[in-house]
Amino acid sequence: MTLAYEPGGTIAHRLDPRSKLGVQIAFAVAAFAHTTPRGLLVLTALGGVLLAVARLPLRRALWELRFAVVLVSLPVLIEGLVWDTPPFSIAEAREPALASYRVLLIVLVSTTYVRSTPIRDSEAAIRWAIPGKAGRLLATGVALVFRFLPVLRADLAAIRQAMAARLGTERPLIDRMELIAVGGLQRAFGRADRLALAMNARCFAWNPTLPDLGFSRVDLLAFCLIGVLLTWTVL
Amino acid sequence: MSTETSGVDLVGDETARNLARAALFAALTGAFAYVSFPNPVSPAPITLQVLGVFLAGIMLGPVWGGVSMALYLLAGAVGVPIFAGGSAGIGILFGSTAGYLWSYPITAVLIGVLVHGGFEVGDSSAASTTRLVGAMVAGVVVIYGLGVLGIMVVNDVGLVAAFLAGAAAFIPAEALKIAAALGIVRNERLTAT
Known part of the structure; x- marks a missing residue:
């Protein structure tokens, strides 16, 4: 089964879609700014927490993303190949491996949004944005x-x-x-x-009645996280 | 008895029809991602996604073809499983296939402009074979150019590794898709509608 929205009562489900989108974008920006072993370690821990908050098992998320995982690893493996013995150079593959791992983290975090957000909420968020x-x-x-x-x-x-x-x-x-x-x-x-x-x-109109989107107290957590990630990016 | 209509700004028939077609085309391009054929010339299986991009530009024209592919990206970003391998999520738009995906709206607009000779939509089945093939070849160049560039930036690898991983195994099949697209555009089951 492909990864899709599943109804639930987790914190991720209760968040406003706009704050979830904000967290994902801040996460991606921070990951591109801190593509170092230490930076990625911090982001791995954070990604784990976000998956846990959405109650999404890592193994299942990885299985659903298997195609992306193969595509992310292939360039690293090719870049590491050298005309030498042994034919694979870890030094050559180090930077691409960090970059690719960063991509994997970003993609994994975005699965929590897919899992916890009904399309109707995304529709309202697009109309707002x-x-x-x-x-x-x-x-x-x-x-x-x-x-x-x-x-x-x-x-x-x-x-x-x-x-x-x-x-x-x-x-x-x-x-x-x-x-x-x-x-x-x-x-x-x-x-x-x-x-x-x-x-x-059915009178398809430019100005229909919009569903109400409202921030709640749990969204404060997301705002704080976005703030921290963006501050960390510029530091 | 009168009906109150003030304040309701109705969408015109033409726009509603174009929106419906653009959305259905985006969904069809997503559905094409699930249709795969064994590739006679390469180990990578052929999916029909890129055919969807070609046809969006040719059949809907540059404006609505571009809208259709923008819808495809947006729908995938918010969780409709239409990206390669049935994946979805905003993260994919930052991932290894980012260059290919972002190139789809650009390619649809480019092919639309080349086939219709501007932003006005004419009869695509009347376009000459040379024009259609030229437009699609230009589309392939943009898709793979941006795709390989995307892998270089996102995965931090050199041109050769990016080309081998992301283009070498897939490009031969594009010739088959261009040939199929020519037949589709001229197919009388579609030109009659």
Whole structure:
């Protein structure tokens, strides 16, 4: 199962989405500023605390990010290769390894947001952060992407099954890509046009009633953390 | 009986239709990340994500194609599992694939401008093959240029290591995607709609 929002009562769930986004960005900024063994040690400890606060087991988070983990490690392994015996130089790979570990920490911390924030809250946060019509379009668009991803995945899976049943898997690769994409596009455009009609019929407006976002006392913790991380960055 | 409509600023039909198409295209590009084929020329499997970027620029044009890819990044950042391997989160936008991801909106706009000859959207199926291929090749250059640059910056490695890790195994498959995209643009099932 992919990592997604799960309802819960953890501190991470009770935080305002804006403070969670703030913590992630401050964490990333601090990690880029302190890519040293000592800096990364501090950030590792902090990352562990943040995962624990969201009640997200490390092993599960790493498994969900396995693709990212491979991509992060590969350049380090290649950079360490040298024409020598032994063929791997730790000195060459040291800086890239620190840089890559920093990326892994940032990605891990961002999984806590994914786990603890419903898309509706993110939508409200986007509308708060980006004013005017652009924010309205982007927030609605994100909600639509979330809503339609499973539907379009099911469309593509159905097309692949139908192809396999007709021995379509024997066709040349370009033909197969074309068939799947054409089928997927045709259905996506059909769905988009019906959706647009339905939105207009329901008075899709630039100025809808916004859900209330409010900071609470737990958000103070997040503000303090953002302050500490940003201060540490400039020190 | 009259209906009170003052204060409600309705979104126009055309904008609503374009937004719906852009959002659905972003979702489709995300769904393409889950479709993989064995690669005949390289060990890395082929996914169709980049095909989504090409088609966004060609079919939606530079403006809405760019919006569509911006939506893709934003939706992935707030937790919709649409990045490679079904991952999500703002951290991915700082990760090893950051250069590729940030290049998607730029590429969609670039391909849109090259195919439609400006910001006005015309009939993409009427564009010449040379123009379509040229636009997509330019797109591949931008995607892999920024992608490799991203790996160099984020992972702190040299050009050669970044190219070997992030581009060498994937670039041959792009020729197949360009060929597939040509067929898709001219496909009568789509040109009829």
